[in-house]
Amino acid sequence: xxxxxxxxxxxxxxxxxxxxxxxxxxxxxxxxxxxxxxxxxxxxxxxxxxxxxxxxxxxxxxxxxxxxxxxxxxxxxxxxxxxxxxxxxxxxxxxxxxxxxxxxxxxxxxxxxxxxxxxxxxxx
Amino acid sequence: xxxxxxxxxxxxxxxxxxxxxxxxxxxxxxxxxxxxxxxxxxxxxxxxxxxxxxxxxxxxxxxxxxxxxxxxxxxxxxxxxxxxxxxxxxxxxxxxxxxxxxxxxxxxxxxxxxxxxxxxxxxxxxxxxxxxxxxxxxxxxxxxxxxxxxxxxxxxxxxxxxxxxxxxxxxxxxxxxxxxxxxxxxxxxxxxxxxxxxxxxxxxxxxxxxxxxxxxxxxxxxxxxxxxxxxxxxxxxxxxxxxxxxxxxxxxxxxxxxxxxxxxxxxxxxxxxxxxxxxxxxxxxxxx
Numbered sequence: 176x177x178x179x180x181x182x183x184x185x186x187x188x189x190x191x192x193x194x195x196x197x198x199x200x201x202x203x204x205x206x207x208x209x210x211x212x213x214x215x216x217x218x219x220x221x222x223x224x225x226x227x228x229x230x231x232x233x234x235x236x237x238x239x240x241x242x243x244x245x246x247x248x249x250x251x252x253x254x255x256x257x258x259x260x261x262x263x264x265x266x267x268x269x270x271x272x273x274x275x276x277x278x279x280x281x282x283x284x285x286x287x288x289x290x291x292x293x294x295x296x297x298x299x
Numbered sequence: 300x301x302x303x304x305x306x307x308x309x310x311x312x313x314x315x316x317x318x319x320x321x322x323x324x325x326x327x328x329x330x331x332x333x334x335x336x337x338x339x340x341x342x343x344x345x346x347x348x349x350x351x352x353x354x355x356x357x358x359x360x361x362x363x364x365x366x367x368x369x370x371x372x373x374x375x376x377x378x379x380x381x382x383x384x385x386x387x388x389x390x391x392x393x394x395x396x397x398x399x400x401x402x403x404x405x406x407x408x409x410x411x412x413x414x415x416x417x418x419x420x421x422x423x424x425x426x427x428x429x430x431x432x433x434x435x436x437x438x439x440x441x442x443x444x445x446x447x448x449x450x451x452x453x454x455x456x457x458x459x460x461x462x463x464x465x466x467x468x469x470x471x472x473x474x475x476x477x478x479x480x481x482x483x484x485x486x487x488x489x490x491x492x493x494x495x496x497x498x499x500x501x502x503x504x505x506x507x508x509x510x511x512x513x514x515x516x517x518x519x520x521x522x523x524x525x526x527x528x529x530x531x532x533x534x535x536x537x538x539x540x541x542x543x544x545x546x547x548x549x550x551x552x553x554x555x556x557x558x559x560x561x562x563x564x565x566x567x568x569x570x571x572x573x574x575x576x577x578x579x580x581x582x583x584x585x586x587x
Contacts, residue, residue: 186431199329201329201330218344219330220327220340221340223349224352224353227349227352228353228355231357231360245329245332248329
């Protein structure tokens with residue numbers, strides 16, 4: 176999949192990663208890269224503004240925690256964020272089914288511009 | 300200069316300072332400790348992204364907060380206004396000072412401006428509710444509308460206090476008390492929005508793009524012939540106000556007075572459109 180297409184869905188990807196368990200920024204980015212099979216090739220720093228924005232929107236909450244002796248900002252999905260993730264997942268599934276239905280189907284119906292009067296394919 | 304120092308400078312340049320900047324830098328430090336060779340991206344780009352994304356969120360939040368406070372203040376204003384034993388703005392008892400007339404004029408005009416500005420602010424904020432980054436000019440328009448709405452809302456509450464105090468000798472004591480309580484609560488609700496407005500003002504989006512105009516807010520509900528013709532729309536609204544107020548006057552058996560009030564309100568609508576229209580992004584260009 177193209178990186179640009181994934182970037183357009185960065186918010187929902189972040190919410191999905193954080194939904195499993197609370198994580199700090201670096202872990203979120205690593206998980207995004209792993210789960211996307213390396214397709215999400217974006218400057219890692221650009222994920223942080225998205226994390227802050229999602230927190231400001233009430234979808235994530237964050238707090239300082241200590242891990243391996245270091246102070247780290249840990250992000251967690253809020254109830255509102257979980258609802259939003261559910262909505263976005265449903266929307267994505269509906270969208271992907273619709274696209275799959277079009278792209279995955281064989282030409283069982285010949286488009287009218289290509290069809291002969293008896294319904295068969297027009298010859299070149 | 301290290302990456303951290305570069306980012307510190309760029310964040311400061313876009314208006315991110317204090318605790319927010321410290322938090323961002325600490326998160327970036329942690330990231331670089333985990334992966335010293337990480338591709339974090341150009342510090343200028345990262346700082347811009349923070350400003351654009353958080354500026355958009357803050358502008359939207361300021362509009363929603365302002366609208367909620369204005370709705371409460373409007374409700375309280377209506378309670379005080381409608382519960383009055385006699386019309387507050389209808390006439391002045393003999394002996395009242397000039398402050399009564401001034402408060403009456405502000406109390407008649409300010410709520411209307413507050414309503415229009417607040418509604419336009421929230422309309423644009425809702426229309427952009429899923430937008431990650433709005434243009435700087437558009438964020439400015441949203442913030443201006445919210446600020447004008449709140450300012451006019453506070454002016455309405457102050458006028459209510461002034462009216463209550465001026466009418467104190469002439470009206471029932473319970474109404475004066477009720478009005479002061481309504482104005483106090485409404486005023487406090489409006490003042491509570493100031494931090495959100497200031498936060499949005501401190502961190503503006505810097506993205507390029509047009510501010511849009513009122514057809515971006517209400518264009519979907521308008522007939523096609525009005526598209527791109529703001530003054531025609533303003534004239535129709537002013538004429539509508541004139542007709543409505545005249546009809547209300549006729550129904551109250553005071554047609555002449557109703558017509559005069561309708562004419563005055565219609566002209567005020569046009570005056571407001573002329574003076575504030577560009578500032579509030581009712582027509583383009585704005586904020587250049």
